[in-house]
Amino acid sequence: MTVSVLVVDDSGFFRKRLTEILNASDNIKVVGVATNGREGVEMAAKLRPDVITMDYEMPVMDGITAVREIMKHRPTPVLMFSSLTYEGARVTLDALEAGAVDFLPKNFEEIARDSSQLQKILRERILDVARSSPGARLPPVAPAPVSPASVQRPTVAREPIAPGRQQPARPGESESPKTPARRTAARSFSVVAIGTSTGGPIALQRVLTGLPAGFPAPLVLVQHMPASFTPAFADRLNKLCQIEVRQAEEGDLLRPGLALLAPGGKQMMIENRGGQGRIRILPGDERLNYRPCADVTFGSLARSFPGKTLGVILTGMGADGKEGCRMMKDTGSLIWAQDEKTSVIYGMPMAVTKAGLTDEILALGDIGTRLVEAVV
The missing domain is CATH 3.40.50.2300 (Response regulator)
Known part of the structure; x- marks a missing residue:
C-alpha cells in the first residue's frame, strides 16, 4: 500500500x-x-x-x-x-x-x-x-541482523511533568496490558542498563520519573540520538527526575541513584575495576550502524558484571540490543522488554522477545514501578 x-x-x-x-x-x-x-x-x-x-x-x-x-x-x-x-x-x-x-x-x-x-x-x-500508527497498513519491521563479532570486538582505544509523576498515556496507549505470570524476584543488581531508539525520549522519561532519589542501583542509558542532542536530553531528564541524570564522560564511576546517558556519536562501555563500575567512552566505530550502540554497552556489562545486570529494552526500530542481551543472559543476568501495545516502534523489543531472551514483558507505564519492586 x-x-x-x-x-x-x-x-x-x-x-x-x-x-x-x-x-x-x-x-x-x-x-x-x-x-x-x-x-x-x-x-x-x-x-x-x-x-x-x-x-x-x-x-x-x-x-x-x-x-x-x-x-x-x-x-x-x-x-x-x-x-x-x-x-x-x-x-x-x-x-x-x-x-x-x-x-x-x-x-x-x-x-x-x-x-x-x-x-x-x-x-x-x-x-x-x-508503521507506528495504530491503524498502520504496513507489515511489522523485521529485526535487522547484528553481527555478534562486531559487538564483541568493538574498536578499543566511551508537556514536562513534575518529578515522580507518571506522564499520561499517549492516544491509544494502554497502561496495563496483560503481563506474563513470570516476575523477577527482588534482588541486588550491580547496574540497570536501558536501551532504546524511536520513541525512546518519552519512554525513558516515563520510566525514570518513576524512580525515587534513593534508587539502589546505578543506571546506564543508551538512546540512539545525534551528538548535539544528548546533552540537552540529559539535562531535561535531570530536571524532571528525582534521581540524577547526566551525559556520561570518560572515567565516570557508577553509583546508586545516578543514570549516565551515552553520548551521541560515540560508544559507551563499562569496566569493572575491583567491583567498581567505570565508564569508558570510545570513538564511534564506523562498522556499527548505531553510535551509541546498545549491543556494545550491554556486551561490556556481560563481561564486567556477569549475572549482576538487569537489561531493559524499550521501543525502537531495528534490533540493536538483541546480541548484547544474549551475552548478558548467557551469564545469568535478567532481561526485560517493553510490550508491543505501548511501543511506538516494536522493533528492538520484538527482536529480544522473539529470541527468547526476556524474563518479563511489561507495559511502559509499569516498568518504573517494577524496577522499584525488583531492584534492592
Whole structure:
C-alpha cells in the first residue's frame, strides 16, 4: 500500500525538494503541502494522511503547537525536522513530548545537492514512522541482523511533568496490558542498563520519573540520538527526575541513584575495576550502524558484571540490543522488554522477545514501578 504524506513547512524550497524526493518512491505519495502550522492542522483533518512531516519555526502557528492540535483531534504519526543545535534539541524534545514520533536533522545543503544517502534515510524513516500508527497498513519491521563479532570486538582505544509523576498515556496507549505470570524476584543488581531508539525520549522519561532519589542501583542509558542532542536530553531528564541524570564522560564511576546517558556519536562501555563500575567512552566505530550502540554497552556489562545486570529494552526500530542481551543472559543476568501495545516502534523489543531472551514483558507505564519492586 502507498503511504500518504502531508508536508508542513514555510520554506518553498524545502517543500518542493521534499515532495520530489518522497514522490520518487513507489510506495510514498505526497498528498498535500502546508505553509504553516495552522494550515497543517486543517489539511491533516481534511486529507487524513498516513504521515505528516513538520517544521518547527513557521508563521501563524509553530510546529509544536500544530502537533498538539493534530494529536488532540486526529492523532497521526508526525516526523519532525530539527536543526542540529542545543536549541534544536530542546525544541525537538518538546515536539516528541507533544506527540511526534521521530525526528530528522534539517540539512538544506544535503537536500540541495541531492544526497542519495539522505534520500534513502528519509524514505525509510517515513515508512518506519507510518508503521507506528495504530491503524498502520504496513507489515511489522523485521529485526535487522547484528553481527555478534562486531559487538564483541568493538574498536578499543566511551508537556514536562513534575518529578515522580507518571506522564499520561499517549492516544491509544494502554497502561496495563496483560503481563506474563513470570516476575523477577527482588534482588541486588550491580547496574540497570536501558536501551532504546524511536520513541525512546518519552519512554525513558516515563520510566525514570518513576524512580525515587534513593534508587539502589546505578543506571546506564543508551538512546540512539545525534551528538548535539544528548546533552540537552540529559539535562531535561535531570530536571524532571528525582534521581540524577547526566551525559556520561570518560572515567565516570557508577553509583546508586545516578543514570549516565551515552553520548551521541560515540560508544559507551563499562569496566569493572575491583567491583567498581567505570565508564569508558570510545570513538564511534564506523562498522556499527548505531553510535551509541546498545549491543556494545550491554556486551561490556556481560563481561564486567556477569549475572549482576538487569537489561531493559524499550521501543525502537531495528534490533540493536538483541546480541548484547544474549551475552548478558548467557551469564545469568535478567532481561526485560517493553510490550508491543505501548511501543511506538516494536522493533528492538520484538527482536529480544522473539529470541527468547526476556524474563518479563511489561507495559511502559509499569516498568518504573517494577524496577522499584525488583531492584534492592
